[in-house]
Amino acid sequence: MARARDESSPLFAGNAAGTLRLIIYLALAMVLMVLDQRNGWLWRLRSAASAVVEPVYRLAGLPAASVHTLSVAFADRQHLTSENQRLREDLLLANAKLNRMAAVAAQNQHLKELLDTQHSLGLNVQLARVIGVDLGAYRYRLTLNMGSRDGVRSGQPVIDAHGVMGQVIEVLPHTAVVMLITDPSHAIPVTIARTGLRTVAYGSRDGDELSLPNLPLAADIRVGDKLLTSGIGGRFPPGFPVGRIDNVAPAATGMFQVALARPAADIDRSTDVLLLHDQAEPEGPPAPASPAGPSTSLGPAPAATLVSPPGKPPADDGVRR
Amino acid sequence: MNRQRLSQWWFVGTLAAALLSMLVPLPGVLEPFKPYWPALVLLYWSLESEDQVSLGLAFGVGLCADLLNGALLGEQALRLCALTFIALRFRSRLRFFPMWQQALAVLALLLNDRILLLIVRMLAGASLPPASWWISPFVGAALWPFLFLLLDDLRARLRIQ
Numbered sequence: 001m002a003r004a005r006d007e008s009s010p011l012f013a014g015n016a017a018g019t020l021r022l023i024i025y026l027a028l029a030m031v032l033m034v035l036d037q038r039n040g041w042l043w044r045l046r047s048a049a050s051a052v053v054e055p056v057y058r059l060a061g062l063p064a065a066s067v068h069t070l071s072v073a074f075a076d077r078q079h080l081t082s083e084n085q086r087l088r089e090d091l092l093l094a095n096a097k098l099n100r101m102a103a104v105a106a107q108n109q110h111l112k113e114l115l116d117t118q119h120s121l122g123l124n125v126q127l128a129r130v131i132g133v134d135l136g137a138y139r140y141r142l143t144l145n146m147g148s149r150d151g152v153r154s155g156q157p158v159i160d161a162h163g164v165m166g167q168v169i170e171v172l173p174h175t176a177v178v179m180l181i182t183d184p185s186h187a188i189p190v191t192i193a194r195t196g197l198r199t200v201a202y203g204s205r206d207g208d209e210l211s212l213p214n215l216p217l218a219a220d221i222r223v224g225d226k227l228l229t230s231g232i233g234g235r236f237p238p239g240f241p242v243g244r245i246d247n248v249a250p251a252a253t254g255m256f257q258v259a260l261a262r263p264a265a266d267i268d269r270s271t272d273v274l275l276l277h278d279q280a281e282p283e284g285p286p287a288p289a290s291p292a293g294p295s296t297s298l299g300p301a302p303a304a305t306l307v308s309p310p311g312k313p314p315a316d317d318g319v320r321r
Numbered sequence: 322m323n324r325q326r327l328s329q330w331w332f333v334g335t336l337a338a339a340l341l342s343m344l345v346p347l348p349g350v351l352e353p354f355k356p357y358w359p360a361l362v363l364l365y366w367s368l369e370s371e372d373q374v375s376l377g378l379a380f381g382v383g384l385c386a387d388l389l390n391g392a393l394l395g396e397q398a399l400r401l402c403a404l405t406f407i408a409l410r411f412r413s414r415l416r417f418f419p420m421w422q423q424a425l426a427v428l429a430l431l432l433n434d435r436i437l438l439l440i441v442r443m444l445a446g447a448s449l450p451p452a453s454w455w456i457s458p459f460v461g462a463a464l465w466p467f468l469f470l471l472l473d474d475l476r477a478r479l480r481i482q
Binding site for chain 2: 018021022026028029030031032033035036037041046049053057060064206
């Protein structure tokens with residue numbers, strides 16, 4: 001304390017000079033902000049400084065990772081046993097489903113070759129982990145542990161086991177930032193699986209729902225309808241689950257219907273995600289019903305269909321639908 | 322000499338730790354309660370040793386925070402500059418406030434900081450944040466006495482050592 005006194009104390013020396021300096025710094029900050037808003041400098045600067053920034057992210061992600069490790073280490077035995085049991089059942093189901101899928105895929109491949117289309121059912125994906133880093137006060141972004149060195153490019157769709165999560169917006173050498181589909185400035189073209197109606201789902205302000213603000217009043221939409229990616233625009237490949245409608249109401253203007261949907265993906269729980277390669281080519285819109293058909297019937301209701309298959313040949317009911 | 326270098330490292334270390342804890346995520350429920358650590362630590366240092374804290378330093382710390390946080394370059398630099406300026410201006414008064422009054426002053430500073438952030442975000446075209454967004458300054462003010470005493474205690478120990 002005494003040491004601080006000895007040095008010059010500029011508090012009473014130059015208030016005018018201090019204010020002037022404040023004004024200069026504030027002006028500098030504003031210029032930076034405007035330039036950054038216009039030109040996106042920040043990201044260029046960040047990729048230049050990535051050698052420093054990325055280790056810091058890893059460091060900041062450590063507490064979240066260690067909490068997870070601890071929760072695994074101290075989970076009680078019964079919990080682990082029941083989880084093990086559940087996982088076994090899931091594995092069994094998944095294997096059965098996989099066998100069935102293999103047959104369907106083989107047949108699908110055959111038919112596609114017959115039709116001479118270049119699309120294949122096999123997905124070219126890359127597994128990435130989510131780094132637990134908090135980027136600002138709004139929680140609509142994720143950080144992944146893969147970057148341009150691993151072949152990640154800006155614009156790649158990101159999915160998890162249940163549906164579409166978002167798309168890569170910025171790539172650093174070893175990390176990438178994903179914009180979630182629930183971000184208010186994100187929009188994704190979708191079709192409604194039951195009717196084939198094409199529309200656009202936007203992120204909403206609360207950040208855990210999707211909103212479909214411009215549906216025609218006459219459109220047939222019910223709570224529980226599933227949304228699939230339509231593939232229009234070429235960014236997201238067609239046929240991936242996006243969400244499920246849980247509220248439909250007329251808009252305040254009375255000219256449209258507004259629907260809210262809950263995302264299919266575990267937006268705030270997933271720790272492993274898949275990055276899709278081979279993005280769909282931006283051709284025209286696909287036929288509304290055909291891409292929706294097989295994947296809905298295979299995707300959401302495995303339990304119901306899997307109980308019966310031993311009797312009948314599995315490939316048969318997969319294609320008929 | 323050695324003592325001085327130690328205190329220098331301690332000063333830089335607390336600021337770096339504040340930046341790091343800004344990035345550490347909390348579980349979703351606790352998220353709005355996270356205080357703005359760099360502001361609190363900068364406030365502590367500007368009250369305790371003003372010869373080390375200047376507007377330039379606040380600007381630099383803010384730029385580092387922007388670089389890490391990735392929202393908008395210069396945003397936190399602006400906020401921290403304004404905060405440090407006010408703290409330095411009223412330093413001699415703030416230092417001799419009783420603790421609860423100091424905490425109230427910190428609350429006012431943090432609320433002012435949130436308002437600045439809101440203005441910047443609005444000008445940048447972001448949407449209005451939810452109500453829970455305003456909890457953070459109150460948490461910061463509530464934590465202030467503990468942070469202050471903790472940092473003071475650690476500093477005293479380092480001096481004695």
